[in-house]
Amino acid sequence: MVSLSGDIDLQQSPKAREVLLAAVGQGDPVVVDLSGVDYIDSSGVASLVEAFQLAKRGGVAFSLAAVHPSALRVLQLARLDRVFTIHEQVADGL
Amino acid sequence: MHRVLDLRFPADACELRAVRKAVEQQVLEAGAGQDCARDVVMAVDEACQNVIRHAYAGATGEIVLQIDHRPDVGELVFSLIDFAPRVDPASIRPRDLDEVRPGGIGTHLIREAMDTVEYVEPPPGCGNLLRMTKRIA
Numbered sequence: 001m002v003s004l005s006g007d008i009d010l011q012q013s014p015k016a017r018e019v020l021l022a023a024v025g026q027g028d029p030v031v032v033d034l035s036g037v038d039y040i041d042s043s044g045v046a047s048l049v050e051a052f053q054l055a056k057r058g059g060v061a062f063s064l065a066a067v068h069p070s071a072l073r074v075l076q077l078a079r080l081d082r083v084f085t086i087h088e089q090v091a092d093g094l
Numbered sequence: 095m096h097r098v099l100d101l102r103f104p105a106d107a108c109e110l111r112a113v114r115k116a117v118e119q120q121v122l123e124a125g126a127g128q129d130c131a132r133d134v135v136m137a138v139d140e141a142c143q144n145v146i147r148h149a150y151a152g153a154t155g156e157i158v159l160q161i162d163h164r165p166d167v168g169e170l171v172f173s174l175i176d177f178a179p180r181v182d183p184a185s186i187r188p189r190d191l192d193e194v195r196p197g198g199i200g201t202h203l204i205r206e207a208m209d210t211v212e213y214v215e216p217p218p219g220c221g222n223l224l225r226m227t228k229r230i231a
Contacts, residue, residue: 007111007114009107009110009111009114009139010107010110010143010146010147011107011108011110011111039114041136041139041140041143041200042140042143042197042199042200042203043143043197045199046196046197046199047196049194049195049196049197050196053194053195053196070132073132073133074136074203077202077203077206077207078191078199078202078203079191079192080194083194
């Protein structure tokens with residue numbers, strides 16, 4: 001499981017990207033706990049998409065969990081809520 | 095119409111958190127609801143990012159953000175000014191979202207959140223002026 005927290009914005013998303021890609025690279029299923037993220041911008045979403053695609057290529061399960069309503073709004077506007085597997089709670093994804 | 099915010103800040107990612115807070119506060123004080131304020135903050139943030147990443151493209155510079163409230167029509171007018179070389183508005187169109195790939199959704203988010211979005215002739219000495227409006231009532 002990977003937990004992200006704070007605002008995943010243009011300043012923080014490179015760090016989030018690094019953490020996500022490293023987690024996917026380990027080869028085990030990845031559940032991204034977003035309960036501590038109440039703001040995510042397009043650069044943060046891009047990091048999630050990149051990790052999702054890397055996971056897909058490697059046959060690694062990748063899902064999001066406990067997505068804050070404001071972050072979910074961004075995913076919906078980007079039409080990515082239909083692309084990602086999203087669990088209501090972290091425990092649902094484990 | 096009266097100006098509720100007039101900010102000038104470095105075009106740097108580390109400034110954006112404070113900018114988001116300032117925008118949220120003024121938009122809420124102007125009477126917008128929480129959902130509206132959230133969308134507007136996101137749009138302004140994405141627009142600032144476009145300036146930092148594409149207009150200045152790594153160079154140092156400044157951004158001016160002005161918010162004007164038109165209570166007679168229940169509208170907020172956002173003006174984002176930079177001093178970078180002129181950008182071709184056609185080069186920053188939203189992309190097709192059916193293609194799942196990282197990046198390129200910022201412009202789409204701005205257009206979804208705001209009522210109008212357009213590049214207008216900037217004042218003399220400025221590079222680009224993005225004007226966005228949002229009805230809050």
